[in-house]
Amino acid sequence: MDPVVHFELPCDDRERLARFFERAFGWKAQMFGPEMGNYVVVTTAEQDARPDAPRGAINGGFFTRTAEMPAQFPGIVIAVRDIRDSMRKVGEAGGQVLGEPMDIPGVGAYVAFLDTEGNRSSMLQPLPMGR
Missing domain, CATH: 3.10.180.10 (2,3-Dihydroxybiphenyl 1,2-Dioxygenase, domain 1)
Incomplete structure (x- = not known):
């Protein structure tokens, strides 16, 4: 989960x-x-x-x-193990990924998406602790 x-x-x-x-x-x-x-x-x-x-x-x-x-509304950020795999799963589940992941220095890779109801959320593949 x-x-x-x-x-x-x-x-x-x-x-x-x-x-x-x-x-x-x-x-x-x-x-x-x-x-x-x-x-x-x-x-x-x-x-x-x-x-x-x-x-x-x-x-x-x-x-x-x-x-x-697009879709500038309040949203949540979900931590994922593999952002590319999670992007694929979002698409397969009927959502839409908004662009390509961007690297946030010292934090990890981030990308926003829309769910099937048009709600904007994001996912983050955090960098390993201590990096």
Whole structure:
């Protein structure tokens, strides 16, 4: 079974959204620059979804809406062992993979997809721990 390990929310103003979640829920935001698509990583728990983490605790991120990206809605990120094999399975199950995997330095390979109902989610093949 492949677990949910991350969530993503789209935004128009990343600073405003980060301030909201910090003030409302105490989340911490780490903002990246253009080389990482201006992505914002948000920490919602002291530990992320590792085997020793509190049950059900995951962290997430915010991405800036752009005209080029399809299906910019809240979504989940699912950890997979083999991203290419999982891309094939998504297609066989009736979903649609949105492009090719991109490498996120220090994290792993990532690609978004649509399920059979048009919901946008993503999958991540994490790098081995300690890399």
